[in-house]
Amino acid sequence: xxxxxxxxxxxxxxIMAFAFLxxxxxxxxxxxxxxxIAHVSKSVLSAQSDTLLYFHVTVSTLTLVLYVVQISSGIKxxxxxxxxxxxxxRAAMVFVTLRLLNYATSFFIPTS
Ligand code: HEM
Numbered sequence: 770x771x772x773x774x775x776x777x778x779x780x781x782x783x784i785m786a787f788a789f790l791x792x793x794x795x796x797x798x799x800x801x802x803x804x805x806i807a808h809v810s811k812s813v814l815s816a817q818s819d820t821l822l823y824f825h826v827t828v829s830t831l832t833l834v835l836y837v838v839q840i841s842s843g844i845k846x847x848x849x850x851x852x853x854x855x856x857x858x859r860a861a862m863v864f865v866t867l868r869l870l871n872y873a874t875s876f877f878i879p880t881s
Contacts, residue, residue, distance in 0.1 A: 772865070778847055785843070789836050796833075803880060825874040832871050835864040 771784040799805050809826055812819045842857040 832867045
């Protein structure tokens with residue numbers, strides 16, 4: 770949706786801000802219901818190789834970083850700083866790839 774309306778600045782910003790909010794609420798829900806951070810720490814401490822879990826955690830963390838990057842470059846773009854458009858465009862492609870990888874790998878992470 771946010772991508773579809775990427776050239777209608779105000780609508781695009783509202784959709785992307787809402788998407789960010791939903792992702793934060795989801796993250797909070799996963800942490801409170803499944804103690805995700807404790808789960809990962811346990812896996813690290815037990816020296817058990819959990820490659821897919823680590824990959825998922827890395828991709829998810831980078832997705833959050835990219836949200837911040839996009840919010841910051843998006844604000845600059847909105848204020849009329851045109852040179853940031855190319856950066857915002859490229860970072861958007863990285864963001865979408867990471868978000869899709871985050872979604873795809875989430876199906877293979879054990880829930881307990
Ligand atoms: C992860 C979140 C986001 C993604 C993936 C994304 C992606 C994009 C893409 C692909 C474009 C079109 C660039 C072009 O071809 O010219 C665009 C435009 C734009 N984005 Fe974002 N964006 C995101 C978040 C934001 C946020 C949070 C803001 C502002 C706070 C923002 C502000 C803008 C503005 C002002 C434009 C230019 C719209 C126009 O053409 O008038 N974006 N964004």
